[in-house]
Amino acid sequence: MDYFEQKLTEQESEKLPDWVSTKNKTYDAYHALLRLKSKRLEFIRTHDKKTDFKTASDSYQIRGAQVAREADMSNVTLTSSSKYSEKFNAELxxxxxxxxxxxxxxxxxVKKKKEEARLEKALSKxxxxxxxxxxxxxxxxxxxxAIEYLxxxxxxxxxxxxYGEKKPRKLHT
Incomplete structure (x- = not known):
């Protein structure tokens, strides 16, 4: 049980930005932003082609609407009509x-590694x-x-x- 108690105290003592409060939806929005950030970092780490990043909002960028959807709240409330909206947008x-x-x-x-591999291949050739x-x-x-030892x-x-034969034997046909 010590592990779970330690995790609980870590969460309670977590350093939150000044616009985040555990008493309202800003806490959910902040954690939704962190989850989306983690997903985007994973996407970046696992994709090597420039074309994988064509659509920024689906690949490596986060929109306010995505955070609002993840936090189960209104996009307008999160990004423009609340007192914390300005600070949230700055964080975003x-x-x-x-x-x-x-x-x-x-x-x-990735480009550097491909270039190094190409140069190494050319050098080995x-x-x-x-x-x-x-x-x-x-x-x-x-x-x-080696054949003599067989x-x-x-x-x-x-x-x-x-021993004593000059030509290889042929299969019987």
Whole structure:
């Protein structure tokens, strides 16, 4: 039970902005804003294409109407007709600016990673050199040596020439 009591005291001691009160709907609106912010951050983190962010209000920005719907209150009340509306709108603008910065930073990081991968791939292609005759001879020598260690029954099963045979055996048709 200590865990739940600790969580309850954390919620009670939570630092709220001055426009938020636990006695009215501002508390619900504030937490709805935080939930939507969390969802938008998750969207930003999981999407890498610029085209994923075409519609700002569905992808990385939050509208007042979305917060009002989430908090189960009127959009007009939340965004324009209440004494806290101005401060709420300022908070919403601050959160949207933060989300825009995160989106741009994420896309910049994705572009940088793709560029690094492309350069690394190009570099690895340059470093690959054609196999020389000496290397091919060495590989052939090693394979021949490995085949010599095989049992004659295994060689016959694999259709390899056994001791004294010159050509590989053919399947019976």
């Amino acid at each position: 603008d601050r959160v949207n600016k933060f989300l825009l910065e995160k989106k741009e930073q994420h896309l910049k990081n 340059k470093q690959k050199t054609p196999t020389t005759e000496a290397e091919l001879a060495l590989v052939e020598q090693q394979v021949t040596k 049992n004659d029954d295994v060689k016959r099963t694999l259709l390899l020439p056994t």
